[in-house]
Amino acid sequence: MLExxxxxxxxxxxxxxxxxxxxxxxxxxxxxxxxxxxxxxVLGPTHLYIGEEAIAVGVCAALxxxxxxxxxxxxxxxxxxxxxxxxxxxxxxxxxxxxxCHGRGGSMHIADFSVGMLxxxxxxxxxxxxxxxxxxxxxLKQSDQVIAGFFGESASNRGPFHEGLNMSAVWHxxxxxxxxxxxxxxxxxxxxxxxxxxxxxxxxxxxxxxxxIDGNDVMAVYQAAREALEGIRRGDGPVLLxxxxxxxxxxxxxxxxxxxKPGEMxxxxxxxxxxxxxxxxxxxxxxxxxxxxxxxxxxxxEIEEAVAFAAASAYASIDTIYDDVFSSxxxxxx
Amino acid sequence: xxxxxxxxxxxxxVRTITFRDAIREALLEEMQRDPSVxxxxxxxxxxxxxxxxxxxxxxxxxxxxxTPISEAAIVGAAVGAAMLGMHPVAxxxxxxxxxxxxxxxxxxxGKMRYMFGGQTDxxxxxxxxxxxxxxxxxxxxxxxxxxxxxxxxxxVAVPSTPYxxxxxxxxxxRGRDPVLFFEYKMLYGIKGDxxxxxxxxxxxxxxxxxxxxxxxxxxxxSMTHKALAAAETLAAEGRSVEVVDLRTLVPLDTAAILRSVxxxxxxxxxxxxxxPASAGSEIAALIAEKAFYALDAxxxxxxxxxxxxxxxxxxxLATVPQTDDIVRTVRELF
Numbered sequence: 246m247l248e249x250x251x252x253x254x255x256x257x258x259x260x261x262x263x264x265x266x267x268x269x270x271x272x273x274x275x276x277x278x279x280x281x282x283x284x285x286x287v288l289g290p291t292h293l294y295i296g297e298e299a300i301a302v303g304v305c306a307a308l309x310x311x312x313x314x315x316x317x318x319x320x321x322x323x324x325x326x327x328x329x330x331x332x333x334x335x336x337x338x339x340x341x342x343x344x345x346c347h348g349r350g351g352s353m354h355i356a357d358f359s360v361g362m363l364x365x366x367x368x369x370x371x372x373x374x375x376x377x378x379x380x381x382x383x384x385l386k387q388s389d390q391v392i393a394g395f396f397g398e399s400a401s402n403r404g405p406f407h408e409g410l411n412m413s414a415v416w417h418x419x420x421x422x423x424x425x426x427x428x429x430x431x432x433x434x435x436x437x438x439x440x441x442x443x444x445x446x447x448x449x450x451x452x453x454x455x456x457x458i459d460g461n462d463v464m465a466v467y468q469a470a471r472e473a474l475e476g477i478r479r480g481d482g483p484v485l486l487x488x489x490x491x492x493x494x495x496x497x498x499x500x501x502x503x504x505x506k507p508g509e510m511x512x513x514x515x516x517x518x519x520x521x522x523x524x525x526x527x528x529x530x531x532x533x534x535x536x537x538x539x540x541x542x543x544x545x546x547e548i549e550e551a552v553a554f555a556a557a558s559a560y561a562s563i564d565t566i567y568d569d570v571f572s573s574x575x576x577x578x579x
Numbered sequence: 580x581x582x583x584x585x586x587x588x589x590x591x592x593v594r595t596i597t598f599r600d601a602i603r604e605a606l607l608e609e610m611q612r613d614p615s616v617x618x619x620x621x622x623x624x625x626x627x628x629x630x631x632x633x634x635x636x637x638x639x640x641x642x643x644x645x646t647p648i649s650e651a652a653i654v655g656a657a658v659g660a661a662m663l664g665m666h667p668v669a670x671x672x673x674x675x676x677x678x679x680x681x682x683x684x685x686x687x688x689g690k691m692r693y694m695f696g697g698q699t700d701x702x703x704x705x706x707x708x709x710x711x712x713x714x715x716x717x718x719x720x721x722x723x724x725x726x727x728x729x730x731x732x733x734x735v736a737v738p739s740t741p742y743x744x745x746x747x748x749x750x751x752x753r754g755r756d757p758v759l760f761f762e763y764k765m766l767y768g769i770k771g772d773x774x775x776x777x778x779x780x781x782x783x784x785x786x787x788x789x790x791x792x793x794x795x796x797x798x799x800x801s802m803t804h805k806a807l808a809a810a811e812t813l814a815a816e817g818r819s820v821e822v823v824d825l826r827t828l829v830p831l832d833t834a835a836i837l838r839s840v841x842x843x844x845x846x847x848x849x850x851x852x853x854x855p856a857s858a859g860s861e862i863a864a865l866i867a868e869k870a871f872y873a874l875d876a877x878x879x880x881x882x883x884x885x886x887x888x889x890x891x892x893x894x895x896l897a898t899v900p901q902t903d904d905i906v907r908t909v910r911e912l913f
Binding site for chain 2: 568
């Protein structure tokens with residue numbers, strides 16, 4: 246159990262500013278991706294994490310560097326929060342050889358195994374059985390690592406959610422299932438397609454603990470994840486952590502938002518996780534006006550450099566299209 | 580097509596054992612040799628439906644695990660564990676059940692290495708008891724390995740003898756790539772010579788099951804035995820028929836196929852699976868493209884018609900190529 250903590254949860258100024266900087270990095274990265282996607286320099290379908298930054302940052306802050314995550318089609322935030330370099334991500338989105346997947350994956354398949362980011366997945370719920378398997382591997386290796394598997398509320402309507410959570414539960418696997426309930430499955434309100442209000446209620450069906458928290462409060466996410474991970478690391482089995490949030494952008498860049506209820510976006514903007522956290526930091530005296538300006542400028546410079554790096558990078562040679570279908574033990578015949 | 584080399588068995592006794600015992604022996608020896616090998620599947624702890632895992636759970640506690648009836652999670656968990664360097668063996672009890680884990684096989688296992696730019700090996704084996712079994716009915720009898728030739732990134736093994744079953748499974752378990760290992764249910768009881776102890780058979784090299792000069796039968800798995808019986812009958816008529824057992828469909832040993840066709844100038848392709856858009860179609864197309872002028876007669880094919888497998892014995896037998904059909908069709912080549 247956690248010791249009694251103050252509202253800063255025992256984090257010092259530097260750690261708190263680290264959370265703020267990561268959230269701002271994701272936001273700035275995503276705003277630039279939106280621009281570049283519209284301009285055609287970022288290729289392909291692109292799904293933005295704007296409005297959901299507190300979840301990835303809060304959960305990943307509670308993970309150790311040697312822990313793992315699996316991610317979703319809306320995965321840029323998870324990758325940055327786990328430590329992936331924005332410049333190599335941007336190059337990937339530009340489809341360049343210097344990208345983290347050498348331009349083979351793109352936005353929906355960002356992965357960086359060097360930081361434990363085991364891949365975004367363009368199949369809704371596709372990452373859940375994989376997270377189960379990572380948990381099984383950790384258990385068989387008798388390691389004290391954990392995996393956090395991110396997915397959206399609509400993934401909980403697919404079979405692999407059921408199979409993955411149940412299997413993880415019966416084997417007490419070290420998996421934190423993080424449901425980002427952003428209210429939408431593409432262009433459909435989640436409330437139209439599921440009768441339970443909270444995805445966490447489904448945890449009871451697997452005999453595991455489920456809880457719902459404010460996903461726009463990075464400290465609440467960090468606290469809940471840290472507490473859940475203590476038990477998970479101890480061998481208590483998986484936990485389903487539902488983080489309520491709101492997708493402040495469309496499903497994809499270019500979504501015309503025709504389905505959205507009037508006024509809803511404006512109401513959620515009042516709960517913007519970055520604005521809220523900034524106000525907290527200022528209240529706690531952890532963020533001066535000068536620090537805020539410095540962090541903003543540094544983050545913007547980093548993203549600017551990421552775009553320049555991506556734009557200056559080459560596409561991989563066409564000669565390499567057959568590489569990495571298999572290991573070097575086998576070759577594909579053209 | 581493969582760089583894997585066949586390793587000769589050491590000076591050990593050769594016994595006559597069943598196909599199922601050859602599979603079990605490969606699993607047992609590889610689990611002894613490599614602590615990262617483990618097995619998951621439905622009802623496998625005590626013996627499995629096909630008795631291929633008998634007593635292994637007693638010898639390797641925790642490494643042979645009964646799962647829920649959850650094929651998506653079984654295969655997905657194997658993918659996740661393989662990403663962490665384990666060597667999972669996932670058993671899909673009946674080949675028809677691949678339909679319930681196609682995403683995990685095709686979109687996850689087959690694409691992970693490529694779309695992540697070569698960041699991960701996927702050393703995993705999915706064992707798939709397959710094909711017609713007596714009166715299995717429409718959902719327990721299918722031969723679906725052809726589907727996976729159409730899915731990039733998956734190796735497809737289809738051994739026909741106990742010797743190859745053990746040696747190829749060992750190669751699969753020592754590899755770095757996902758292998759779909761199809762075991763014909765009708766072959767589990769056949770006996771053959773198998774050395775005690777260690778040897779491997781490479782994936783990607785066809786076997787001349789019977790040498791001949793007048794016509795070639797190209798086949799694999801269960802149909803190899805029917806082709807050999809047919810060749811025996813035809814030999815009595817003075818026809819010397821070569822039988823090429825492909826052993827793997829991916830990689831496909833195209834050189835062996837073309838070599839035999841160029842030698843005999845007549846070819847029949849025999850496939851237990853459905854005829855349209857099948858492995859047999861692909862092989863026939865390959866021969867037509869690459870060896871057309873070596874042919875003295877049009878390519879012939881035998882396969883199952885595209886009807887669900889009927890339950891009733893006479894109807895069922897009529898939907899699968901039989902030895903008499905092979906004999907008759909080879910005669911038509913002359």
